Amino acid sequence: MPKSSHLASQGMSHQDVLARMREMRTDDARWQEGRTWSLVYNAGEELRRVAAEAYTEFMSENGLSPLAFPSLRRFEAEVLTIAAELFHGDTAAGTMTSGGTESILMAIKTARDFARAERGITEPEMVLPASVHPAFQKAAHYFGVKALNIPVGADLRADVDAMRAAIGPRTVLVVGSAPSYPHGVVDPISELAALAQERGVLLHVDACLGGFLLPFARRLGHAIPDFDFAVPGVTSISADLHKYGYAAKGASVVLYRTPELRRYQFFTFAGWSGGLYASPSMAGTRPGGAIAAAWAVLKYLGEEGYLRLSRQVLDTARALREGIAAVPGLKLLGEPSLSIFAFSSDTLDVYALGDAMEARGWKLDRQMSPPALHLMVTPAHAAVVQSFLADLRACAALLASGAPAPDGSAAMYGMLGSIPDRAQAEGFLLQFMDGLYSAE
Numbered sequence: 205m206p207k208s209s210h211l212a213s214q215g216m217s218h219q220d221v222l223a224r225m226r227e228m229r230t231d232d233a234r235w236q237e238g239r240t241w242s243l244v245y246n247a248g249e250e251l252r253r254v255a256a257e258a259y260t261e262f263m264s265e266n267g268l269s270p271l272a273f274p275s276l277r278r279f280e281a282e283v284l285t286i287a288a289e290l291f292h293g294d295t296a297a298g299t300m301t302s303g304g305t306e307s308i309l310m311a312i313k314t315a316r317d318f319a320r321a322e323r324g325i326t327e328p329e330m331v332l333p334a335s336v337h338p339a340f341q342k343a344a345h346y347f348g349v350k351a352l353n354i355p356v357g358a359d360l361r362a363d364v365d366a367m368r369a370a371i372g373p374r375t376v377l378v379v380g381s382a383p384s385y386p387h388g389v390v391d392p393i394s395e396l397a398a399l400a401q402e403r404g405v406l407l408h409v410d411a412c413l414g415g416f417l418l419p420f421a422r423r424l425g426h427a428i429p430d431f432d433f434a435v436p437g438v439t440s441i442s443a444d445l446h447k448y449g450y451a452a453k454g455a456s457v458v459l460y461r462t463p464e465l466r467r468y469q470f471f472t473f474a475g476w477s478g479g480l481y482a483s484p485s486m487a488g489t490r491p492g493g494a495i496a497a498a499w500a501v502l503k504y505l506g507e508e509g510y511l512r513l514s515r516q517v518l519d520t521a522r523a524l525r526e527g528i529a530a531v532p533g534l535k536l537l538g539e540p541s542l543s544i545f546a547f548s549s550d551t552l553d554v555y556a557l558g559d560a561m562e563a564r565g566w567k568l569d570r571q572m573s574p575p576a577l578h579l580m581v582t583p584a585h586a587a588v589v590q591s592f593l594a595d596l597r598a599c600a601a602l603l604a605s606g607a608p609a610p611d612g613s614a615a616m617y618g619m620l621g622s623i624p625d626r627a628q629a630e631g632f633l634l635q636f637m638d639g640l641y642s643a644e
């Protein structure tokens with residue numbers, strides 16, 4: 205064996221390993237201070253510790269075998285029961301997955317296999333509002349389901365008439381988001397569901413983002429349209445525990461209206477010398493820690509905890525929306541009423557504004573067509589509303605006065621946005637990833 209220079213011949217001490225890791229994270233996003241507006245759903249240190257302890261307690265256990273670990277089976281069953289209840293799914297059945305993407309992949313594989321078995325469709329298509337998460341394009345790519353991406357309406361919500369026109373004999377699935385990630389608006393689920401029913405196709409609601417927020421927002425008196433199994437025609441729902449469920453990363457649920465539909469998700473193989481094999485989802489080994497932590501957080505928070513956090517998130521988001529809308533030159537996209545939204549400008553270069561904010565320590569996601577900056581509000585942001593808005597007002601005023609923005613990613617986004625050819629932009633991304641994932 206060649207001598208490896210990266211795997212040291214001697215191990216380091218426990219202390220040294222951890223010290224080295226803490227050193228390596230110094231440039232990481234500072235989500236603890238509420239300065240990051242995506243990726244981390246921070247509901248405070250106390251809750252994080254509950255999840256962390258539950259996670260490490262079960263980190264060696266494997267959810268692939270519910271027979272070996274009845275504890276995990278019970279955690280998962282109870283998590284699913286809670287989710288089904290929240291989504292009015294009296295007959296609903298589902299599984300936990302590693303995240304929103306896996307939940308969506310599974311819902312699409314299920315729809316494809318259901319349509320193949322029940323309707324003889326061999327060249328399946330699905331009709332999507334163009335605002336859906338890229339996980340749907342990924343599923344199309346992985347599972348050979350053609351994605352018809354239908355432009356959204358002027359209000360940035362799914363255009364039901366345009367989607368109706370796109371449904372054909374090969375359509376296996378129609379999709380709506382509750383809400384969509386880019387603009388935080390809820391698609392007209394009732395209308396989409398009626399359409400799906402009328403045309404005899406399945407309807408998936410992507411509530412990855414809103415699943416564990418909308419039910420509580422409604423109980424707090426917010427006007428939340430029906431989005432779940434209470435709507436006839438909704439046949440599956442994805443909802444992420446590791447977003448507004450505040451669970452540890454690696455936890456989501458996918459639910460179907462009936463256990464009969466869920467059967468198309470499962471994979472079984474009885475011809476292996478290793479024994480009978482059955483797996484509910486994409487993953488083989490399923491980390492026990494993620495399942496256990498999700499259960500622990502649901503138990504720890506209870507309805508009261510989710511209501512408290514939801515209120516905090518929604519109040520904070522409203523204050524931010526109002527503050528942003530009042531900054532000269534800035535405008536919100538669509539009419540977001542929840543905790544995720546984007547803002548744009550007709551007069552300022554928002555990418556330059558993003559760089560100016562980044563120079564002050566605020567990490568905002570950049571969006572394209574139209575160029576926009578994106579916020580996903582969590583409980584931790586309650587404490588930074590005023591300082592964020594003050595910096596935003598200052599940065600916008602400086603840009604408006606003609607001051608140059610500090611160097612950042614504006615040039616790259618401007619360039620990417622101006623590439624008319626999507627294949628070319630995707631080629632650029634591939635090259636970028638090659639670089640990102642190459643050895644140090």
Ligand SMILES: *Cc1c(COP(=O)(O)O)cnc(C)c1O
Binds near residue numbers: 306384
């Ligand atoms: C986050 C998200 C997903 C994908 O979830 P992951 O956990 O990142 O795989 C899908 N849909 C929406 C609306 C989301 O916000």
